Structures are given as structure tokens and as C-alpha cells.
Amino acid sequence: MTNTLKTFTPLAWRNLWRNPRRTVITLIVVSIGLWSVLFFNSFLNAWMQASKDATLSLLIGQGQIHAPGYLDDPSIEALMPPPSGKLLAALNDPRISNWVARLQLPGVVESEYKTLPINIMGVDPEAEKHISSIPGKVVEGHYLTSTSDAGVVIGLHLAERLKTGLGRRVILMSQNTEGKLSEQSFDVIGLFDADQATEDYYAFTGIKAAQQYVGLKNQIAQIAFAIPVEENLDPVLSKLKQAAPDLDIRSWKELSVYLATSDSFMKGFIYVWLAVVFSLMAIGIVNTQLMAVFERTHEFGLLRALGMKSRRVLLLVTLESTFLIGFGVLLGMLLSGLSIYALSGGIDLSGFAAGLEMAQGGQVLFPKLDPVAFLVFSLLVWLLGILVALWPARRASRLSPVEAMRYAS
Amino acid sequence: MKTPNVTCRGVGKVFGKGELAVKALVDVDLDIMPGDFATLAGPSGSGKTTLLNMVGALDTPTSGEVTIEGQPLGKLNKSELSDLRLNRIGFVFQAYNLIPVLSARENIEFVMELQGIPANERKTRAQQVLAEVGLKGLDNRRPSELSGGQQQRVAIARALVSRPSIVLADEPTANLDSKTTSELVALMYRLNQELGITFLIGTHDPRVMEHSRRHIELLDGRIASDTKI
Numbered sequence: 001m002t003n004t005l006k007t008f009t010p011l012a013w014r015n016l017w018r019n020p021r022r023t024v025i026t027l028i029v030v031s032i033g034l035w036s037v038l039f040f041n042s043f044l045n046a047w048m049q050a051s052k053d054a055t056l057s058l059l060i061g062q063g064q065i066h067a068p069g070y071l072d073d074p075s076i077e078a079l080m081p082p083p084s085g086k087l088l089a090a091l092n093d094p095r096i097s098n099w100v101a102r103l104q105l106p107g108v109v110e111s112e113y114k115t116l117p118i119n120i121m122g123v124d125p126e127a128e129k130h131i132s133s134i135p136g137k138v139v140e141g142h143y144l145t146s147t148s149d150a151g152v153v154i155g156l157h158l159a160e161r162l163k164t165g166l167g168r169r170v171i172l173m174s175q176n177t178e179g180k181l182s183e184q185s186f187d188v189i190g191l192f193d194a195d196q197a198t199e200d201y202y203a204f205t206g207i208k209a210a211q212q213y214v215g216l217k218n219q220i221a222q223i224a225f226a227i228p229v230e231e232n233l234d235p236v237l238s239k240l241k242q243a244a245p246d247l248d249i250r251s252w253k254e255l256s257v258y259l260a261t262s263d264s265f266m267k268g269f270i271y272v273w274l275a276v277v278f279s280l281m282a283i284g285i286v287n288t289q290l291m292a293v294f295e296r297t298h299e300f301g302l303l304r305a306l307g308m309k310s311r312r313v314l315l316l317v318t319l320e321s322t323f324l325i326g327f328g329v330l331l332g333m334l335l336s337g338l339s340i341y342a343l344s345g346g347i348d349l350s351g352f353a354a355g356l357e358m359a360q361g362g363q364v365l366f367p368k369l370d371p372v373a374f375l376v377f378s379l380l381v382w383l384l385g386i387l388v389a390l391w392p393a394r395r396a397s398r399l400s401p402v403e404a405m406r407y408a409s
Numbered sequence: 410m411k412t413p414n415v416t417c418r419g420v421g422k423v424f425g426k427g428e429l430a431v432k433a434l435v436d437v438d439l440d441i442m443p444g445d446f447a448t449l450a451g452p453s454g455s456g457k458t459t460l461l462n463m464v465g466a467l468d469t470p471t472s473g474e475v476t477i478e479g480q481p482l483g484k485l486n487k488s489e490l491s492d493l494r495l496n497r498i499g500f501v502f503q504a505y506n507l508i509p510v511l512s513a514r515e516n517i518e519f520v521m522e523l524q525g526i527p528a529n530e531r532k533t534r535a536q537q538v539l540a541e542v543g544l545k546g547l548d549n550r551r552p553s554e555l556s557g558g559q560q561q562r563v564a565i566a567r568a569l570v571s572r573p574s575i576v577l578a579d580e581p582t583a584n585l586d587s588k589t590t591s592e593l594v595a596l597m598y599r600l601n602q603e604l605g606i607t608f609l610i611g612t613h614d615p616r617v618m619e620h621s622r623r624h625i626e627l628l629d630g631r632i633a634s635d636t637k638i
Contacts (some may be wrong), residue, residue, distance in 0.1 A: 007522040014510035173579075302506045305467055306567075307495020308523055309488055401467045 012319040029284040030328025033277045038336035044266045056186030061224035066248045079219035090243035095232040097224035098130040107174030111162035122210025141166045141190035149206035155199025177215040194245040243298040282388045289392040300396045301404025313395035321389030329382045413440040414575045419473035431458040435630040446601040449611045451627035459612040465577045466490045499568030501578035505560040507552040513563045514548035538566040558589030578610040
């Protein structure tokens with residue numbers, strides 16, 4: 001076999017260049033096809049990463065812990081104590097970069113003009129700065145300064161709807177521990193600029209101020225945590241569930257179903273794209289290889305007449321396809337690597353901010369080269385290319401010497 | 410008594426079926442003996458190429474049997490027939506039929522590579538046989554850089570290098586001018602005389618027939634005459 005390959009390799013290589021135009025066209029088809037798959041994969045990954053970064057960093061984090069039943073009925077009766085013991089130890093796992101405890105209560109906000117539904121969020125401002133992007137999104141006034149800060153930070157759009165603004169007062173109403181409505185006026189100390197849903201439905205105040213306002217001691221509604229490495233998500237969740245089996249511990253995939261669905265759709269979509277691109281490539285490969293075989297029918301007849309066995313003809317033509325598609329794949333990898341590198345500094349899509357907000361997309365995408373996907377998709381295209389090229393090769397190998405030699409060369 | 414290189418017994422070949430059937434060969438009996446320099450002549454359509462294809466194990470007869478060195482071809486499978494063509498039969502075609510991407514020496518070495526002969530021996534034998542056919546120094550030229558006569562010499566060298574028991578040539582001089590034809594025929598005749606290689610040449614070129622020591626005439630698929638000269 002080694003000797004046969006030694007013999008056929010230079011022959012196959014020279015045969016490729018008998019019709020340089022056809023060879024170059026096939027190289028272009030394969031390389032552009034592979035480039036589109038690799039670049040698109042990188043773009044989609046960047047898109048999803050930006051979407052996840054944008055959405056999860058607002059409030060969700062990579063996961064949250066609640067008291068059982070809270071997510072179905074987020075009332076003051078379904079709260080939990082702050083973390084301690086095993087749960088606290090598990091939250092201090094080095095794979096969790098940060099975590100925060102929050103009090104989240106359903107309520108209403110009232111201005112002189114309007115009353116609107118709201119989620120009252122009691123937060124620890126210092127801890128929030130390490131896990132949430134909201135403190136950095138304050139565009140007017142300032143963020144909360146302490147857990148006892150009794151000011152309120154609301155979204156720009158909510159302020160507009162309430163016809164209120166910085167320095168004015170609003171009234172927050174929510175059910176207290178006695179089952180009655182607590183109402184208290186809060187100074188608007190900051191306005192934040194985020195997506196419209198967050199702007200409209202969240203008002204932030206200090207956690208101690210919020211607990212005091214509804215008569216709580218130290219109970220909280222949620223713990224949000226950040227896990228920077230995606231692969232660590234499942235093992236950390238398991239560890240947390242072991243530490244607090246009675247609590248409701250969920251990953252972002254369960255908390256933000258839209259984002260999780262988009263993520264899995266995007267991951268699946270690349271295979272659909274690969275199938276579409278490869279089908280087009282396969283048509284090109286089979287066409288050009290069939291033409292190459294057809295043009296050389298006489299020569300294959302000669303080779304068979306000289307005593308070359310049909311499996312060796314098959315090997316020769318397959319070797320030609322292997323080289324041809326292999327070089328196309330290398331070229332495609334090079335093109336993709338260069339274009340991903342060229343755009344790795346970021347693709348700014350802020351011009352489409354409104355549309356991106358609707359699709360929960362990030363505004364700046366950072367395409368990255370994923371070495372595993374890079375190699376797997378390239379290898380897949382190469383192997384599938386060789387597989388489809390077996391058809392013309394098989395046709396060449398099955399030619400009868402006498403009939404093949406009747407063809408004019 | 411010598412054993413024939415090739416034996417044909419009752420060989421017939423019919424192309425097509427029913428009313429469209431054409432009898433290309435009818436009941437051909439023929440022995441080609443070692444050292445023969447035989448010409449196979451006859452008008453177009455008389456069955457020369459068909460008979461050469463049968464003898465060359467390129468095609469199978471509809472009836473009868475072809476035997477090469479005592480081996481009946483009908484009992485061999487496709488792979489064994491390929492081996493037989495590779496090792497026992499040399500072919501020279503009208504249109505030279507060299508592999509265009511290989512040089513003269515590589516064209517000759519290619520057959521030996523298929524036979525599994527080591528590289529050193531291949532090179533030596535290829536250079537030797539190129540010298541024998543008068544192409545010394547043209548080893549590295551591609552077919553497109555050689556004249557018609559030179560290409561046909563390479564084809565003869567390729568046919569000889571596998572040390573076949575018989576060389577079958579189908580109209581080998583049809584595309585050549587008279588001077589080149591004379592040189593080529595003289596070359597084949599010399600190889601026959603000096604190396605004892607058996608030639609069966611399908612032709613209707615009188616310059617080839619002049620050197621023939623056995624003349625077989627085909628007419629309508631039958632052997633009309635078989636004359637030793």
C-alpha cells in the first residue's frame with residue numbers, strides 16, 4: 001500500500017493540474033464553502049456570547065437560588081434566610097466568581113400622574129457592582145451607596161412613563177409581613193439605561209431599606225451567582241443542590257428560556273448551514289470530478305489495459321479528490337483564520353441597537369477562533385468531500401478497458 | 410516441440426443481439442509461437458482489432474477459448490486478467506497512448522511500479538530499454554515534447570519493459586510518416602531477432618508486412634490465410 005501511494009501521489013498531483021481552471025474553480029468552491037461555515041460558526045458563537053453577556057449580566061447571572069415556590073408565586077411568604085453553613089461554603093467555591101443576595105418583591109410604583117406595576121429590588125450595591133451591569137448603566141444621578149440607602153434607582157423609560165425624574169419622589173407599595181400594604185416614598189437618586197423590559201419593571205433600593213420597609217429582618221428572595229466558565233455550570237449547580245437540597249436552584253437556561261432556546265437553536269443552526277453549504281459544494285465537487293473522469297475515459301481504459309486493477313484506478317482518482325478537497329479545506333481554514341483574526345477586535349453593531357434589544361443581542365460581537373470546531377468542521381468537509389468524490393472515482397474504476405479506449409482522448 | 414504463446418480455438422465474437430447482431434469473429438483457430446513476428450492483416454472491419462483484444466485479454470469471446478501460455482482466459486476473473494495483461498502481454502497502440510503527465514522514463518517505469526519492482530531496478534531497466542529503442546537522453550521529456558515516432562518508441566519500450574511473452578501492436582505505424590515507419594518496423598524486427606520477443610501486429614501497412622515472417626489474413630472475421638514466409 002505504501003509503495004502504491006508513493007507511485008500514485010505524484011501522478012495524482014500532476015493530474016490535478018492538467019486542467020488548472022477546473023482545479024482552481026473546485027478549490028474556490030471548497031474554500032469559500034468552508035470559510036462560510038467556519039466564519040459563520042464563529043460569528044454565531046460571538047452573537048450568542050454577546051447576547052448571554054448582555055442578558056445574564058443584567059440581573060440573572062449564570063444561576064439563581066430561591067425558596068421553593070417563589071418563582072411560581074413571588075410573594076413575601078416565599079422568602080428564605082441569607083446563605084449560611086454548607087450553602088455559604090458552596091457559594092464560596094472558586095468556580096463562582098461572585099454572588100449576591102437580593103430581596104425582590106412585587107409591588108407598584110406611583111407618581112403624581114401614574115401607578116405602574118414594578119419589581120422592588122433590595123440590593124447590596126457593592127456586591128451588585130461585581131455581578132450586575134445595572135450599576136454601570138446609571139446615566140443620570142448615581143447608583144445606591146449602601147444597603148441602607150433609601151433612595152431608588154429606576155429605568156429611564158419608567159421615569160418617562162411616570163412623568164417623574166431625578167430628585168423627585170415616588171411611592172413604592174408592596175405587601176408587608178403582616179399581609180397589609182406598606183407604602184413609602186423614595187427619592188429618585190438615579191436613572192439607568194438598559195433594555196426596555198428591565199427599565200419598565202425594576203426599581204432598585206438598598207436591601208436593608210427594603211427589608212425594613214416591609215417588616216422583614218434579614219430574609220431574602222434570591223441569590224444570583226456568576227460562573228465565568230460555562231463548562232463549570234453543571235458541576236457547580238450539582239454542588240449547590242447538594243449543599244441546599246430544600247432550595248430551588250436553577251441555571252440561566254431554566255430562568256431565561258428564550259435565551260436558552262436561542263442558544264441551542266444557534267448551535268443546531270450551524271449544522272443546518274453546514275448541510276446547505278456542503279450540498280452545494282458536493283454538487284460542484286461531483287460535477288468537476290465527473291468531468292475530469294469523463295475527459296480521461298480513454299486514459300483510464302489504457303491504464304486498465306496495461307494491467308492496472310480497478311481498485312487502483314479507484315485509489316488514483318480518490319487520491320486526486322483527496323488532494324483537491326484537502327487543499328481547498330486548507331485554503332478555507334486560512335481564509336477563515338485570517339477573517340476571524342481581522343474581526344477579533346469586535347464587530348460594532350450598535351447602529352442596530354433597537355433591533356438587537358428586541359432579539360436580546362449584544363451590541364459588540366467578538367468573533368473567536370474555536371479550535372475544536374475549526375478542526376472538526378474542516379475534517380468533516382474534507383471527509384464528506386472525499387466521500388462524494390468516490391462516485392466519479394468508482395465510475396472510472398468500473399470502465400471496461402475496450403469500451404473506455406474507444407473514447408477519443 | 411514448442412508450446413504456443415497464444416492459442417485460439419473456435420473463437421467467435423458477436424456484437425449486438427437479434428437482427429442487429431454482427432459477427433466480428435467466426436470460429437478462429439490460431440497458434441502464435443514463441444519468437445513469431447506475425448502480421449495480422451485484412452480490410453477494415455475484418456476483425457483484426459477484435460482478435461487482438463481477445464488475445465490481449467481485453468475482451469472475452471462469445472464462443473471458443475483463448476489460452477495464453479497454457480492458461481485459459483475464460484477461467485480467470487477480472488483481477489487475474491489484469492495481472493496477466495500486466496505481466497505477460499505488452500501493448501502498442503495506434504495513438505501511442507502515453508500518460509501525458511509522465512515523462513518518457515516515468516511512462517516506462519509506471520508499468521514496473523504496478524508490478525512492484527523496486528525503484529533502483531526500475532530506473533536501470535527503464536534507461537536500458539530507452540537506449541534499446543534509441544531514445545537515450547530523452548528520459549525526462551513529456552509525451553508532448555516528443556515527435557510521433559519518438560512517442561511510439563516510448564510505447565514500444567513500455568510494452569517491452571515488463572518482459573512480456575507477447576507484444577500486441579494494433580496499427581502501430583498508422584500515424585507515422587514513411588521514414589519513421591521504416592525505423593520503427595526495423596526496431597521491432599531487431600527486438601524480435603535479438604531478444605526473441607514475439608510480436609503480433611495488426612496492420613495493413615505494406616512496409617510492416619515486408620518484415621513479417623508470418624502473415625495472417627483475416628476476412629469477414631475468419632482466417633482467410635496463414636502463411637509463413
